[in-house]
Each structure stands twice: as C-alpha cells, then as structure tokens.
Amino acid sequence: MTLVTQFDAATAESVQRAIEVLAGRRVAVLTGAGVSTDSGIPDYRGKGAPVRTPMTAQTFLASEQARRRYWVGSHLGWRAFAAADPNPGHRALARLEGSGIATGVITQNVDGLHVRAGSRRVVELHGTMRRVFCTHCGQVFDRRDLAVRVEVDNPWIAIPENVPLGPDGDVLPESTDGFRIPACTVCEGMLKPDVVFFGEFIPAEKFREAEQLVRTSDALVVAGSSLVVNSGIRLVERARRRRLPVVIVNRGETRADARATVKVDAGTSDVLSALAEALPAAV
Numbered sequence: 133m134t135l136v137t138q139f140d141a142a143t144a145e146s147v148q149r150a151i152e153v154l155a156g157r158r159v160a161v162l163t164g165a166g167v168s169t170d171s172g173i174p175d176y177r178g179k180g181a182p183v184r185t186p187m188t189a190q191t192f193l194a195s196e197q198a199r200r201r202y203w204v205g206s207h208l209g210w211r212a213f214a215a216a217d218p219n220p221g222h223r224a225l226a227r228l229e230g231s232g233i234a235t236g237v238i239t240q241n242v243d244g245l246h247v248r249a250g251s252r253r254v255v256e257l258h259g260t261m262r263r264v265f266c267t268h269c270g271q272v273f274d275r276r277d278l279a280v281r282v283e284v285d286n287p288w289i290a291i292p293e294n295v296p297l298g299p300d301g302d303v304l305p306e307s308t309d310g311f312r313i314p315a316c317t318v319c320e321g322m323l324k325p326d327v328v329f330f331g332e333f334i335p336a337e338k339f340r341e342a343e344q345l346v347r348t349s350d351a352l353v354v355a356g357s358s359l360v361v362n363s364g365i366r367l368v369e370r371a372r373r374r375r376l377p378v379v380i381v382n383r384g385e386t387r388a389d390a391r392a393t394v395k396v397d398a399g400t401s402d403v404l405s406a407l408a409e410a411l412p413a414a415v
C-alpha cells in the first residue's frame with residue numbers, strides 16, 4: 133500500500149508503523165487543542181502562544197467584576213467557536229468510530245467540534261462551552277439561547293468592530309463596567325459555563341468514563357496534545373499499564389514521547405485522515 137504522498141519520508145514511515153500497530157485493534161482516542169488549530173482555534177500551549185492568566189473558579193465566584201470580565205471574554209470566545217467548523221481531523225475520527233475502529237473520543241477541548249463532526253461517544257474532560265448551568269438550582273441552558281440574551285442585554289457586544297479581540301479569542305475592552313451578567317431565568321441564581329476552570333478538578337465521574345473507554349479498548353491514540361495536562365498523562369499511564377500500544381500524533385514534543393509505541397510528528401488533520409483511510413473496518 134502506498135501512503136498519501138503529502139508526508140515526507142520520515143513521517144510517512146511513522147504513519148505506516150502507526151497503521152501496522154493499530155490494525156485490527158479497537159482504539160480509544162485522546163485529543164487536545166492541536167486537533168482544532170486547523171479549524172482556526174488557537175492552541176494556547178503551542179509554541180509562540182501568548183502568556184495568559186486564566187481565571188480561577190474562586191475568583192469567578194468571589195467577584196462580580198471578575199464575572200463581568202469573564203462573561204465578556206467567554207461570550208466572544210464562544211462566538212469564535214460557534215463560527216468555526218470541524219476540520220478533516222475531527223471528521224476522520226467520526227469515520228473511525230463509524231467503521232467500528234474508534235471506541236470513542238476523550239477530549240480536553242471545550243469547543244464541541246467532535247460532536248459537531250459526528251463523533252457519538254465523546255468524553256469532554258474539561259466540559260463544554262455549549263452548556264451553561266445555574267450554580268443555585270442546577271438548571272442547564274443551551275449556550276446559543278444564552279448568547280441571544282447576552283446580546284439583547286448588551287447590544288454593544290454584538291458589534292465586533294467595537295471590541296478589540298485578543299489572539300486567544302478573549303476580549304480586552306477598556307471597561308466591562310456596563311456589562312449585564314446573565315442570570316438564571318428560573319431562580320435568578322449565578323450562571324457558570326459548564327467548563328472546568330483553571331485550578332479546578334475534572335469531575336471524578338468524567339475521568340472514570342475516560343478510564344473506562346481506555347480499559348475497553350486495545351490501543352490508545354493521542355492526537356494534538358502535548359500532554360501538559362495531568363489527566364492526559366494519567367490516561368497514557370493506564371494504557372501502558374495494560375500494555376496497550378500508544379500512538380502519539382502531535383506537532384512537536386509531548387510529555388509521553390519516550391513511552392509511545394509510535395510517535396508521529398505531524399499535523400493531526402493529515403495523519404488522522406490517513407489512518408481513517410488505511411485502517412480496515414472492524415467486523
């Protein structure tokens with residue numbers, strides 16, 4: 133079989149080895165920000181990424197001014213996500229699941245692009261921007277509905293020209309003083325996006341779900357993550373302990389390169405597409 137010629141010789145060889153290692157196996161997939169860069173969503177941990185100080189849940193809960201700042205940035209960040217489309221990497225993973233090869237996707241991303249690409253079993257380790265919930269009564273809201281309310285209450289925010297966007301989709305307006313923070317329509321309680329904040333733990337049942345996916349698979353593919361986040365490393369450890377092959381697809385180094393069965397140093401869109409094309413469907 134000849135591999136797609138977009139790869140240089142060394143990459144083509146590692147992709148070929150990945151195919152040999154994964155053939156006939158049921159594969160759990162762990163993805164990070166690198167799978168979404170081709171959709172125009174920046175990778176905060178990639179080279180040259182701006183240094184940012186993410187807001188902690190503590191600050192968010194303690195200060196109304198912090199919440200105002202957070203919601204303005206989060207609203208504009210969400211709009212950037214909503215405007216992005218799944219790329220060939222997301223679609224390749226959905227195809228791999230459809231053909232019975234991938235058991236599911238565990239993702240560190242909150243952009244919802246795996247779901248939109250058609251992946252059915254998706255464990256969103258860090259939550260999702262698609263949902264917002266009330267910290268008081270637990271009511272869950274669709275982000276699209278909430279965005280409409282935010283823009284009705286704060287008409288200035290709907291005009292992008294008036295708002296200087298930061299490189300990470302956050303916004304740095306002169307002042308967020310006039311911003312009206314959305315509240316729960318049921319109980320007027322405080323709303324919080326359904327994402328794991330900086331410094332917060334991944335909910336235990338979420339991590340168990342991810343472990344379960346690795347446990348019931350015969351191999352692990354890590355795509356587009358440098359594995360800086362500990363939960364990612366822990367899942368690789370789980371796979372290694374069970375002696376499962378681990379294939380890492382990432383541009384640049386990761387924290388688990390030394391433990392990988394195969395490392396492919398290339399973009400995830402091309403490599404995942406090649407895997408979806410080459411791997412035989414499971415029966």
Ligand SMILES: [Zn+2]
Pocket residue numbers: 266267268269270271316317318319320321
């Ligand atoms: Zn409520």
